[in-house]
Amino acid sequence: MARLSLNQATIKRATVTEAVEGCARHGIESIGLWREPVADHGLERTAKLVADAGLRVSSLCRGGFLTAVDNRSAMDDNRRAIDEAAALRTDTLVMVVGGVAADKDLIGARQRVADAIAELSVYAAQAGVVLALEPMHPVFCADRGVLSTLAQALDIAERHESVGVVVDALHVWWDPDLDAQIVRAGPHIASYQVCDWLTPVPADVLLGRGYPGDGDIDLDRLTRHVAATGYSGDVEVEIFNAAIWAADFDEVIEQVTRRYHDIVEPAL
Amino acid sequence: MARLSLNQATIKRATVTEAVEGCARHGIESIGLWREPVADHGLERTAKLVADAGLRVSSLCRGGFLTAVDNRSAMDDNRRAIDEAAALRTDTLVMVVGGVAADKDLIGARQRVADAIAELSVYAAQAGVVLALEPMHPVFCADRGVLSTLAQALDIAERHESVGVVVDALHVWWDPDLDAQIVRAGPHIASYQVCDWLTPVPADVLLGRGYPGDGDIDLDRLTRHVAATGYSGDVEVEIFNAAIWAADFDEVIEQVTRRYHDIVEPAL
Numbered sequence: 001m002a003r004l005s006l007n008q009a010t011i012k013r014a015t016v017t018e019a020v021e022g023c024a025r026h027g028i029e030s031i032g033l034w035r036e037p038v039a040d041h042g043l044e045r046t047a048k049l050v051a052d053a054g055l056r057v058s059s060l061c062r063g064g065f066l067t068a069v070d071n072r073s074a075m076d077d078n079r080r081a082i083d084e085a086a087a088l089r090t091d092t093l094v095m096v097v098g099g100v101a102a103d104k105d106l107i108g109a110r111q112r113v114a115d116a117i118a119e120l121s122v123y124a125a126q127a128g129v130v131l132a133l134e135p136m137h138p139v140f141c142a143d144r145g146v147l148s149t150l151a152q153a154l155d156i157a158e159r160h161e162s163v164g165v166v167v168d169a170l171h172v173w174w175d176p177d178l179d180a181q182i183v184r185a186g187p188h189i190a191s192y193q194v195c196d197w198l199t200p201v202p203a204d205v206l207l208g209r210g211y212p213g214d215g216d217i218d219l220d221r222l223t224r225h226v227a228a229t230g231y232s233g234d235v236e237v238e239i240f241n242a243a244i245w246a247a248d249f250d251e252v253i254e255q256v257t258r259r260y261h262d263i264v265e266p267a268l
Numbered sequence: 269m270a271r272l273s274l275n276q277a278t279i280k281r282a283t284v285t286e287a288v289e290g291c292a293r294h295g296i297e298s299i300g301l302w303r304e305p306v307a308d309h310g311l312e313r314t315a316k317l318v319a320d321a322g323l324r325v326s327s328l329c330r331g332g333f334l335t336a337v338d339n340r341s342a343m344d345d346n347r348r349a350i351d352e353a354a355a356l357r358t359d360t361l362v363m364v365v366g367g368v369a370a371d372k373d374l375i376g377a378r379q380r381v382a383d384a385i386a387e388l389s390v391y392a393a394q395a396g397v398v399l400a401l402e403p404m405h406p407v408f409c410a411d412r413g414v415l416s417t418l419a420q421a422l423d424i425a426e427r428h429e430s431v432g433v434v435v436d437a438l439h440v441w442w443d444p445d446l447d448a449q450i451v452r453a454g455p456h457i458a459s460y461q462v463c464d465w466l467t468p469v470p471a472d473v474l475l476g477r478g479y480p481g482d483g484d485i486d487l488d489r490l491t492r493h494v495a496a497t498g499y500s501g502d503v504e505v506e507i508f509n510a511a512i513w514a515a516d517f518d519e520v521i522e523q524v525t526r527r528y529h530d531i532v533e534p535a536l
Contacts, residue, residue, distance in 0.1 A: 138442040176378070
């Protein structure tokens with residue numbers, strides 16, 4: 001269980017304190033944090049809370065949303081996110097880069113992301129933080145992330161010292177070029193995240209995630225490929241799911257640890 | 269308007285007779301048919317109906333669903349679909365290849381599709397029918413189509429005489445490699461289909477299609493690229509949308525012709 005990280009979005013209703021205490025009760029040594037609940041608890045207080053609990057912070061979610069033609073305020077916000085990651089002593093800031101703007105110019109949006117990351121990477125390097133570009137499932141291309149493949153994210157990450165990639169099973173599992181791109185991603189993998197793809201897709205497509213093993217993804221195979229690259233970091237379980245969000249925190253964390261133990265850990 | 273084809277799924281409640289009469293009333297010269305309503309009307313009767321109306325049949329939808337480990341009954345059904353396409357005097361059978369099987373073996377499913385298409389292509393060639401492989405948006409990879417990119421479909425189509433590809437705007441618009449793959453697709457494009465990607469995605473992701481111009485796809489750019497390959501076939505408007513399905517047929521066909529005229533035709 002040493003590499004399991006609970007992404008706090010999996011127990012979305014929990015405060016930072018409840019999430020940290022939940023990890024402690026279940027022997028989880030690492031946590032993935034989100035900026036909004038961290039801000040609610042206070043940045044320095046959160047840093048102290050996780051340090052006192054002996055937890056690693058596997059990542060902070062999220063920077064990004066850089067596709068607007070005028071993204072100056074977004075750039076400011078991303079610099080703040082980098083500072084917050086540093087304050088929380090995580091080296092991984094997850095970047096959800098943003099969707100297509102009203103001009104429908106997908107290629108332009110992708111170029112703006114590349115340019116913005118190039119600029120932010122200098123600031124990130126100074127802070128000791130890696131910008132972890134998250135390629136997103138193409139269902140989110142319009143409104144959330146125009147980086148649709150691991151290959152695209154790597155095209156940017158390979159150009160900059162403090163830029164890496166997130167391999168999130170839900171976002172990449174369908175990719176016909178996945179095996180080759182995971183090999184290529186090896187030294188650039190900043191985060192490996194697992195959950196499962198549920199069919200049918202629920203009414204809110206954002207919430208179509210299930211516990212590892214409940215969906216269509218061959219997580220054993222994917223995890224073996226990621227492990228074969230030499231990735232030795234934490235494995236975050238991040239699940240957006242209305243029923244899981246409504247459930248008791250301890251029941252959810254219990255399921256997370258069980259699925260991790262049964263499905264993910266043997267493949268690492 | 270000479271190249272506009274009304275895919276009958278756009279007015280899903282319509283019978284074949286109503287769809288054919290609607291095309292005639294609005295000066296549309298081509299129709300995309302589906303097997304189920306054709307069977308309801310009778311295959312030979314439908315062939316006579318469209319011929320008497322002077323309509324081309326731009327495509328028949330659909331064969332496919334070939335990913336099961338035992339796909340023998342599916343193969344039989346696909347041979348029937350090829351016969352039906354020939355009887356309707358269309359040279360294009362749209363192939364929705366099927367999703368991931370219960371074994372979660374995506375790579376195996378894709379191989380089964382390639383093998384099945386190789387076998388069916390011989391039968392299709394004898395019937396004078398092209399199997400038009402439809403790469404599907406990755407949101408449908410689990411349950412509907414494991415060919416997720418135009419590149420994958422072309423990898424198969426390039427190997428066989430009577431296999432081509434469908435370029436459906438909704439399925440391919442997000443692809444970072446789209447421009448290059450459309451150039452490659454040129455001689456293999458059996459069908460070009462347009463609609464638009466709606467955000468937010470509705471409760472049933474299958475129905476997240478809008479009239480051209482109502483969503484996030486730069487249809488002008490895509491259509492220009494398709495036209496630049498020399499594609500000179502029909503352009504089908506195929507929209508799955510609950511509100512459009514509930515609307516009056518003539519209003520829908522009127523919108524289809526208007527959007528085609530305003531957005532698609534100038535780019536051809």
